[in-house]
Amino acid sequence: MSGNIVARRYAKALFAFGEKQGAAELQAYGEELSRLAEVLGGSPEVMRFFKSPVFNRDEKKGVLGKVLEAAAVRPAMKNFCDLLADKNRLPFLPDIAGAFGKLLDAVNGVVRGRLVTAVELPEARRTDIKNKLEKQAGKQLELDYAVEPGILGGIVLKVGDKVLDASLRAQLDILKETIKRGE
Template sequence: MSGNIVARRYAKALFTVGMKQGAAELETYGTQLAGLAGALAESPEAMRFFRNPVFSVEEKKAVLKQITSQLGVSQMLVNFVSLLADKSRLDSLPGIAEDFGAMLDEKNGIVSGKLVTAVNLSDARKVELKERLEKQTGKKLVLDFGTDADILGGVVLQIGDSVLDASLRAQLNILKETIKRGE
């Protein structure tokens, strides 16, 4: 989740409305909100336009209407971004989308994580590790795999806020500290 309190509040408000309307609508809002935030992220000049106080709220709403109609966004989401324009909060849209996505993942029992190894893993090994971790956590995982030769061996696993550093580098550092203390 983003660290922006304003974004979190707006995301929570939209999430609450979506929950009342049903799971299908909630998923639709998440998809459309992510699409809208992605479109704005690809166009930095649009974000500069929305941040610029020289342009009136009505001008910003007119541009938003064009963008949302091209993306096929639902009327509820059009109303939501119109409210953001009224409150001069359009610059918070990427954070709102990020927080909304995190809330949706939490509701669906999906946890994001990253697994770093010293060498590239085969696709079969990645699938095997992911399945094993899903069984242990009891949740569906979305894992990013990465490599870092500096860990020397083993793995560094981050799931949510938890980090498991089972790398050779970490073990050597522990050994080094133990030797320093004379234990």
């Protein structure tokens, strides 16, 4: 089974459990999973430990207990992580957190995207662009901002699986192809 499929299945199961508990619990599970993913993402040696077949389940659960203690998670999340340890799925925890976050965003009507510009935008301009895009989409938008001088000018907006490339680099590439074809 692919890691992505495994992560989605476990995320859906935890999400369904959280929905039965209520919206507040669902949000709490999302926050706890994010914290755990950050802790594990910042510690590649722990992830290598969880992936290693050399260590048995009890040793992995011992290390997991310390990680969960540091992340201060609720008993239900501890039980979920113990289940992952029993099924040898701990390495998928960051992917599960990502899949759970996507499910949570869908329920909350949040769309995540990335806005790439050639130069750093002032905060007022960022807010203005975000507000206009939210108005167009009719949903709350969470944007990550990046600067990539290689686009020369304009913007590249990536939302979900859609890309709007309104950069000067893209326009020049189109012009170059048009000239090559002799149109």
